[in-house]
Amino acid sequence: MPAERSNGSEQIPLLHEEDLKGTKTEQSRWRRRSWSEWLILCTLCTVGIFAVVHDLWSRLHGNATLPADPKKAAKQILSASPVIDGHIDLPILVRARFANNASAFDLNGDVVGHVDIPRLKAGKVGGFFWSAYVSCADWAGYDEGADFLNSTWRVRDTLEQIDISHVLISKYSDTFQPALNSKDVKKAIKKGKIASLIGVEGAHQIGNSIAVLRQYYTLGVRYITLTHTCHNAFADSCGTLPEKWGGLSPLGYSLIEEMNRIGMLVDLSHTSDNTARQALTYSKAPVIWSHSSARAVHEHERNVPDDILALIGTGKGKKDAVVMVNFAPDFVADPGKANVSAVADHVDHIAAIAGKKHVGLGSDFDGIGSTPVGLEDVSKYPDLIVELVKRGWKRHELEGLTGKNLLRVMEGAERVAKEIQATGAEPSYEIYDKRTDLPMRGRDL
Numbered sequence: 001m002p003a004e005r006s007n008g009s010e011q012i013p014l015l016h017e018e019d020l021k022g023t024k025t026e027q028s029r030w031r032r033r034s035w036s037e038w039l040i041l042c043t044l045c046t047v048g049i050f051a052v053v054h055d056l057w058s059r060l061h062g063n064a065t066l067p068a069d070p071k072k073a074a075k076q077i078l079s080a081s082p083v084i085d086g087h088i089d090l091p092i093l094v095r096a097r098f099a100n101n102a103s104a105f106d107l108n109g110d111v112v113g114h115v116d117i118p119r120l121k122a123g124k125v126g127g128f129f130w131s132a133y134v135s136c137a138d139w140a141g142y143d144e145g146a147d148f149l150n151s152t153w154r155v156r157d158t159l160e161q162i163d164i165s166h167v168l169i170s171k172y173s174d175t176f177q178p179a180l181n182s183k184d185v186k187k188a189i190k191k192g193k194i195a196s197l198i199g200v201e202g203a204h205q206i207g208n209s210i211a212v213l214r215q216y217y218t219l220g221v222r223y224i225t226l227t228h229t230c231h232n233a234f235a236d237s238c239g240t241l242p243e244k245w246g247g248l249s250p251l252g253y254s255l256i257e258e259m260n261r262i263g264m265l266v267d268l269s270h271t272s273d274n275t276a277r278q279a280l281t282y283s284k285a286p287v288i289w290s291h292s293s294a295r296a297v298h299e300h301e302r303n304v305p306d307d308i309l310a311l312i313g314t315g316k317g318k319k320d321a322v323v324m325v326n327f328a329p330d331f332v333a334d335p336g337k338a339n340v341s342a343v344a345d346h347v348d349h350i351a352a353i354a355g356k357k358h359v360g361l362g363s364d365f366d367g368i369g370s371t372p373v374g375l376e377d378v379s380k381y382p383d384l385i386v387e388l389v390k391r392g393w394k395r396h397e398l399e400g401l402t403g404k405n406l407l408r409v410m411e412g413a414e415r416v417a418k419e420i421q422a423t424g425a426e427p428s429y430e431i432y433d434k435r436t437d438l439p440m441r442g443r444d445l
């Protein structure tokens with residue numbers, strides 16, 4: 001039977017032997033090409049799948065490759081992790097300029113100072129601590145006495161500063177959302193709001209009373225700076241006066257225990273080195289420096305020295321903490337030399353000693369008379385991120401700097417408070433021993 005016939009039923013074109021040979025060669029070439037093509041295709045697919053998985057994994061873990069353009073890179077970083085600033089003094093500006101009258105200015109307009117809503121949005125701000133600050137008595141020209149008993153109006157003034165913060169957060173609720181813990185901060189950011197936390201800048205503001213600390217907590221305060229520029233009943237400040245306590249006072253240790261128990265962050269900006277060292281070691285919870293830079297970069301008592309930075313971290317004998325870099329030109333560099341690059345030097349140095357997981361941003365905007373060149377107000381944070389991208393900081397490291405490092409520390413303090421409360425620990429009933437009004441005497445009844 002002719003070969004043609006045998007294939008007839010298969011209804012394929014009839015071929016001569018040569019054609020058949022040629023076809024076979026073609027087929028094998030086709031197969032060879034096909035195999036090589038398949039090989040290339042499979043390789044491309046594998047590479048593609050690997051790239052997608054790697055990118056997803058990296059995004060989840062914050063390591064994805066950044067765009068080559070530092071501005072685009074900074075934009076991406078800030079949309080994933082907007083700035084959470086540790087210290088903004090808008091409330092004291094409102095007190096000083098407008099006597100706490102919220103109808104006397106419009107935060108949606110161009111407000112005097114460094115902070116208003118359009119500039120917060122331009123600066124990709126996702127949250128900040130509103131500082132409820134009132135000055136030490138000596139700054140205001142009052143004598144509160146050697147035992148700090150006279151300036152009781154500081155509690156009233158602090159309540160007014162907490163109040164004006166609440167008033168403004170509520171008045172501009174399209175922009176601001178109150179935040180009482182790390183979850184609240186994340187929720188606010190997810191909604192595109194600016195998470196609004198409150199910090200009290202100095203234990204001189206709690207009227208020598210641990211009960212007042214607890215009441216500030218109920219009003220939404222989530223950090224207390226242990227001192228401002230003056231010593232107080234709890235701790236020594238880094239001011240120029242000789243030390244009174246050598247760091248923490250006996251009541252200062254009780255204050256830290258109570259702060260740990262209720263979940264109030266211990267803030268060590270403004271404290272003396274001894275206070276900072278003792279508090280860092282004694283606190284069960286992670287601590288913060290809400291607005292301090294690096295002393296090795298620029299010599300200033302408000303900046304954190306290397307030996308204290310070396311105590312921060314996760315190893316043996318170390319404590320989790322975040323040092324949030326202050327932009328005050330005096331703290332940053334010699335006169336006339338504070339600029340974006342100089343601020344980035346502080347970020348780099350703290351990262352080099354304590355680690356990149358332990359540095360954040362605490363500008364002190366509205367609390368500083370002048371600003372570094374290039375960081376004139378809250379709209380300028382992206383330029384600092386651009387500078388750090390140029391210096392080789394990676395996506396996840398910068399996301400930590402802008403906010404996630406602070407959130408981790410907050411979560412740590414919240415966890416410690418839960419653990420202490422689970423043991424049934426009672427509130428501290430300790431009374432400052434220089435007070436003579438408690439217990440009450442017959443004449444006071």
Ligand SMILES: [Zn+2]
Nearest residue numbers: 201270291367
């Ligand atoms: Zn301050």
